[in-house]
Amino acid sequence: MNLLAPKTISEGIICLRPIEAGDANLIFALRTCDEVIAYTGINKMQDMSEATTFIHRRIENMNAREAYFYVVELASEKKAIGTLCLWQIDKEKASAHIGYELLPEFQGRGYMHSACRALLSHSFDYLGFLAIWAEIHRNNTASIRLVEKLGFALDSREGSFDLYVLKLSRMAGV
Secondary structure, eight states: OOOOOOOOEEETTEEEEEOOGGGHHHHHHHHTOHHHHTTTOOOOOOSHHHHHHHHHHHHHHHHTTSOEEEEEEETTTTEEEEEEEEEEEETTTTEEEEEEEEOGGGTTSSHHHHHHHHHHHHHHHTSOOSEEEEEEETTOHHHHHHHHHTTOEEEEEEGGGTEEEEEEEGGGOO
């Protein structure tokens, strides 16, 4: 595994760039939207200072190579529409979990599919991950469909949390 510094990843109409301090408005919009946080178990942010603190922590995580946190942009407009991350990195197993958020007005258009494909390819080919995991609430059918289209397969279902755990291995491809 080769945990290199985060870099910008471009894939067609989508650009993934490492999160930065100026992204507080996006984070606040995502983390105060009931539709976005419905299945995540995270608390709704109350003010912009929480978004700023969140970003600083994600930058610290990236600098320590404990996570990769990207802003998803429409490349032609440089418009931020969501986030995508690799977290819970296990260096010994060369694995991580994937997480994503997308503003509601951009959902259902294939943007997150393109963004995830780009990040997964980068993760396997450039960073050397062997497996990527997704934990998704069983009622979040759109998210389950997304990862299944990407090649993830059901690994288990955590009954107490109503989570499906899906896995994509390097050999499965993206």
